[in-house]
Amino acid sequence: MASEQQISHGTQYESSNPLSQSPVKTETLTNTTVLNQDETKKETTEFEKNKKRYQDLISTFPHAKGWRPKAPLIGYGGHWIIQPLLEGCLFAQDFFQARPNDFFVCTYPKSGTTWLKALTFTIANRSCLDQSSNPLLKRNPHELVPFIEIEFPFFPQLDVLKNKENSLFSTHMPHGLLPESISKLGCKMVYIWRDPKDTFISMWTFFQKQRSDNGPLNSLEESFDMFCRGFSGYGPYLDHVLSYWKAYQENPNQVMFLKYEKMRADPLPYVKKLAEFMGYGFTGEEENEGVVEKVVNLCSFDMLKNLEANKGEKDREDIPWSFYPNSAYFRKGNVGDWQNYLTPEMAARIDGLMEDKFKGTGLLEHVIYT
Numbered sequence: 001m002a003s004e005q006q007i008s009h010g011t012q013y014e015s016s017n018p019l020s021q022s023p024v025k026t027e028t029l030t031n032t033t034v035l036n037q038d039e040t041k042k043e044t045t046e047f048e049k050n051k052k053r054y055q056d057l058i059s060t061f062p063h064a065k066g067w068r069p070k071a072p073l074i075g076y077g078g079h080w081i082i083q084p085l086l087e088g089c090l091f092a093q094d095f096f097q098a099r100p101n102d103f104f105v106c107t108y109p110k111s112g113t114t115w116l117k118a119l120t121f122t123i124a125n126r127s128c129l130d131q132s133s134n135p136l137l138k139r140n141p142h143e144l145v146p147f148i149e150i151e152f153p154f155f156p157q158l159d160v161l162k163n164k165e166n167s168l169f170s171t172h173m174p175h176g177l178l179p180e181s182i183s184k185l186g187c188k189m190v191y192i193w194r195d196p197k198d199t200f201i202s203m204w205t206f207f208q209k210q211r212s213d214n215g216p217l218n219s220l221e222e223s224f225d226m227f228c229r230g231f232s233g234y235g236p237y238l239d240h241v242l243s244y245w246k247a248y249q250e251n252p253n254q255v256m257f258l259k260y261e262k263m264r265a266d267p268l269p270y271v272k273k274l275a276e277f278m279g280y281g282f283t284g285e286e287e288n289e290g291v292v293e294k295v296v297n298l299c300s301f302d303m304l305k306n307l308e309a310n311k312g313e314k315d316r317e318d319i320p321w322s323f324y325p326n327s328a329y330f331r332k333g334n335v336g337d338w339q340n341y342l343t344p345e346m347a348a349r350i351d352g353l354m355e356d357k358f359k360g361t362g363l364l365e366h367v368i369y370t
C-alpha cells in the first residue's frame with residue numbers, strides 16, 4: 001500500500017504488482033517514514049562505523065591515477081571505482097538485502113541509466129500516466145529509482161533503500177560485484193549498453209559540469225587514453241558490458257539486455273518487451289489506446305529535458321548536496337556525438353578494442369526485438 005505521504009502528494013499506484021509501489025521522493029522522506037529519530041541516530045552511528053571499516057579496507061586496495069588529481073581510482077573485483085562509490089558498493093554488498101520481486105536497472109554510467117529509470121518507473125506506475133501529479137513530471141528519474149550503492153555522505157538515501165514499498169532499484173556495479181542476494185533470489189534486471197565512444201564523451205562532458213573539489217579534470221585526450229586502458233569509474237567499460245552479457249546468456253529469463261542506439265532508433269518494440277519482462281506487459285486494449293506510445297513519449301529525451309524539474313541549476317532532491325545540476329543528466333541524447341570530439345584515429349582505437357574484446361561472444365550481432 002502506498003504510504004500516506006505518497007497519497008498526500010497525489011500519486012496513484014497500481015496495487016497488483018509490487019513494482020508499482022516504487023517510492024516517490026518527497027520532502028518529508030528525508031525525515032523518514034521508516035525510522036524514528038532515535039533509530040536514525042543509531043543507524044547513523046552504525047553507518048559511520050562501517051564507513052571507517054571500509055576506508056581502512058580500501059586503503060589496502062590498489063590505487064591508480066584518476067580523471068582528477070584528488071580522485072584516484074581504486075581497484076576492486078577487477079574494476080576501478082572512486083572512493084565514495086566503492087564505500088557504497090561495499091556497504092551494499094554487506095547490507096543490501098534483495099527480495100524476490102525486486103527489479104534492477106543495471107548500467108555503466110552514461111549509457112542510458114536515466115532513460116531506463118524513467119521507463120521502468122513509468123511502466124510500473126502507468127495508472128497515473130495522464131495525470132499532472134505523475135511523479136516523473138516533478139522529479140528527476142534518479143530520485144524515483146534509487147541506487148543501491150549509496151554514497152556515504154548521503155545518509156537520507158538509506159531511508160529510500162529501506163522503504164519496504166519500493167522494489168525498483170538501480171546500480172552501476174558490474175554483474176560480478178552485485179550483492180549476493182540479487183542473484184541468489186533470481187531477481188530480474190535490465191542492462192543497457194552504448195557505443196563506447198558516445199559513453200566516453202557523455203562521461204567526460206558530464207564531469208565538466210561537476211562541482212568538484214578534486215582538482216581539474218584531465219584533458220579529453222588523457223581521459224580518453226585512460227578510458228581505453230580501462231581506467232574510468234566502474235571501468236573497464238568493455239568488461240562491464242561483458243559481465244552482464246555473460247549473465248544474460250546464462251540466464252535470459254533473469255537479465256534483459258538492451259542497446260542504447262537500437263532503442264533510440266525505434267524505442268517502441270523495446271519498451272513493449274521491457275514491460276513484458278518486468279511482468280507489466282501491455283494489454284491489447286492498452287496497445288490499441290496508444291499507451292505504449294504515451295510511455296515512450298513521456299520518457300523521451302526531449303520531454304524529460306524540458307521539464308521544469310530537470311532544467312537549469314536545480315539540484316536533485318534525494319540527496320542533501322548534489323555534485324551535478326539536474327540538467328546535466330540531459331545533454332544531447334544523440335547517437336554519434338563523439339564525432340564532434342574524437343579524431344578518426346581515436347575512434348579506430350576504441351572500435352578495435354571493442355571488436356577484439358567482443359569477438360566470438362555474439363554481442364556485436366545482438367538480438368533485435370521486433
Ligand SMILES: Nc1ncnc2c1ncn2[C@@H]1O[C@H](COP(=O)(O)OS(=O)(=O)O)[C@@H](OP(=O)(O)O)[C@H]1O
Pocket residue numbers: 107108109110111112113114115118198201202203205299300301302304329330331332333334337
Ligand atoms: N530520455 C532519454 N532518452 C535518451 N537519452 C537520454 C535520456 N535521458 C538522458 N539521456 C542521455 O543519456 C546520457 C546519460 O547517461 P546516463 O543516464 O546513463 O547517466 S548517469 O549514469 O545516470 O549519470 C546522456 O547522453 P549524452 O547527451 O550523449 O551525454 C543523456 O543526454
